[in-house]
Amino acid sequence: MSPSRVDAPASVEDYQFPDNAHTLEYARSQDEKDALRHLRSQYIVPSKANLKARKLAKPGLSDDEGIYFCGNSLGLQPKAMQTYIQAQLDTWSSVAVQGHFVNVEDSPLPPWQHLAETAAKSMARVVGALPEEVAAMNTLTINLHLLMSSFYRPSGKKSKILLEWKAFPSDHYAIESQIRYHGYDAKENMILLEPDDDHTISTEKILKAIDDNADEIALVLLPGVQYYTGQLFEIQKITAHAQSKGLTIGWDCAHAAGNVPLKLHDWNVDFAVWCTYKYMNAGPGAIGGAFVHQRHGKVEYDENDKPMFMPRLAGWYGGDQQSRFKMDNNFRPIPGAGGWQCSNPSAIDLAALNAAMSVFDQTSIDDLRQKSLRLTCYLEHLLDQALQTFGDEAPFRVITPRDTKQRGTQLCILLKEGKLKPVSVALEDEGVICDKREPGVIRVAPVAMYNTYEEVCHFVQIFVKALR
Structure with a gap:
């Protein structure tokens, strides 16, 4: 895998913004220069009228589009979604069970039996993996359990x-239950990394915790991007340090996949999981993704043709396609992450994921990252300007790191006590959709795929008005 070519400026100060940066005219000029602006037309952006409607209605109740900065929770629907799902339904209705094996002309989809590996190939490019290291299966927490069943193997003191x-x-609950399942006390066997000042956790603190507890750690499991603060962890550095101590390390990339460049193969990550309904835009509760490094996914055979592979919770769909339908109950796993599949995956879910990935296939995560950096730094610049107008009584502050190498496309705004509800209501009244987390955080995510500079500018104007 090749290294990322993204050279991120260190902070918002490294971007130069003119005196008129706060104007809609400036924002529109930046949108005109945006090389990725054509991607927005491939998504359905809800209108303000649609966002306020409480009856089922088709898109386009008005031409006045809302501002959707909630892609970190649920991405917008790609226009390709209807085409791909309809193709799956038409295949089912026309050729029935043969849809598993037959190539249907004029369909954007391969036979159902190949849907998962087609989606995995596209996701592999986004997360920096070999195609065989990625599987499209289940949902995030189920995948976390399946992989922990292989990679969390407590023994004696190392538990x-x-x-x-x-x-x-959900991650916390999964970890607790895995510890209990193995017969250990959850409270005594969870090492919780507390933040430094202001919510974030420094890499140095993580490395020290690994050093201090290496004799007792059976598994390190961290998020690529922390959901509450938007902090992007130094995955490569932390992974290398944990492995230098002989430890296994996994990553929850739910808020990182499709958001920031990842090099899971090159960084030698042991395993990772992610969902596809956030930055990958595959729909609510969409099928998840899993990564297992190729060194763990090897399948070798002894002199009696008996397969030797990493222990796992197995199911028939993880079996090699050439022997899957022999029904002889001799499990011969697919080499790579596909060998962790269990059940026949939903074809309609995979159709949705392939539709979403068809847009990613038209660009690169590096190009998306470049636009994301510019959008997010523009947002932070406008928020900095707005703060100056409030004097000493600052009603909010951004708790996401200013260092662009330590964040993705999400800025988390911590509001003064009592402000979250009225500000959220005011934003929604103006057709602005952001995600909020109690007790006082608004998570703002201008997504490179479909958001614009004009939306960022307009959002800050509405946000400041709501605060006043």
């Missing part, structure tokens, strides 16, 4: 899992 202080609840 603890190192994780962050504010892990996403």
Whole structure:
């Protein structure tokens, strides 16, 4: 895998913005220069009228589009989605079970049996992996359980899992239950990394925690991007350090996949999981993704033709396609991440994922990252300017790191106590959709695929008005 070519400026100060940067005229001039602006037309942007409607309605109730900065929670629907899902339905209705094996002319989809590997190939380019190291299967937490069943193998004193202080609840629950399942006390075997000042966790603190607890750690499991603060962890450096201590390390890339450049293969990551309904835009509850480094996915055969492979919770769909339908109950796993598949995946879910990835196939994660950096730094610049107008009574502050190498496309705004509800209501009244997290954080994610400079500028104007 080749190294990333993204050379990110260190902070918002390294971007030069003119005196008129706060104007809609300037924002529109930047949109005109945007080499990726054509991608927006491939998504359905809800109108303000649609966002306020409470009856089922087709898109386009008005021409006044809303501002959607919630791609870190659920990405917008690609226009290709209807075509791909309709093709799956038409295949089912016309050739029925033969859809598993037959190439249907004029369909954007391969036979159902190849849908997962087609999606995996596209995702592999986004996360920096070999195609065989990626599988499209299940959902994030299920994949986390499946991979922990292989990679969390506590023994004696080495039984603890190192994780962050504010892990996403589903991750926290999965880790707790895995520890209990192996017969250990969860509280005693979870090492929680507390933040430094202002919510973030420094790389140095993580490395020290690894050093201090290496004799007791059975697994390190961290997020690529922290969901509450938007902090991007130094995956390569942390992975190398953990492995230098003989430790296994996995990453939850739910907020990183499709957001920032990843090099999971080159960085020698042991395993990773992610969802596809955030920055990958595959739809609510969409099928998930999993990565297993090729060194762990090897399948070798002894002199009796018996397969030797990493222990796992197995199912028939993880079996090699050439022997899957022999029904002889001799499990011969697919080499790579595909060998961790269990059940026949939903064809309609995979159709949706392939539709979403068809847009990614038209660009690169590096180009998306470049636009993301510019959009996010522009947002932060305007927020900095707005803060100056409030004097000493600052009603908000950004808790996401200013260092662009330590963040993705999400800026987390911590509001003064009591401001979250009224500001959220005011934003929604103006057709602005952002994600909020109690007790006082608004997570703003201008996504490079479909958001614009004009939307960033307009958002800040609405946000400041709401605060006043």
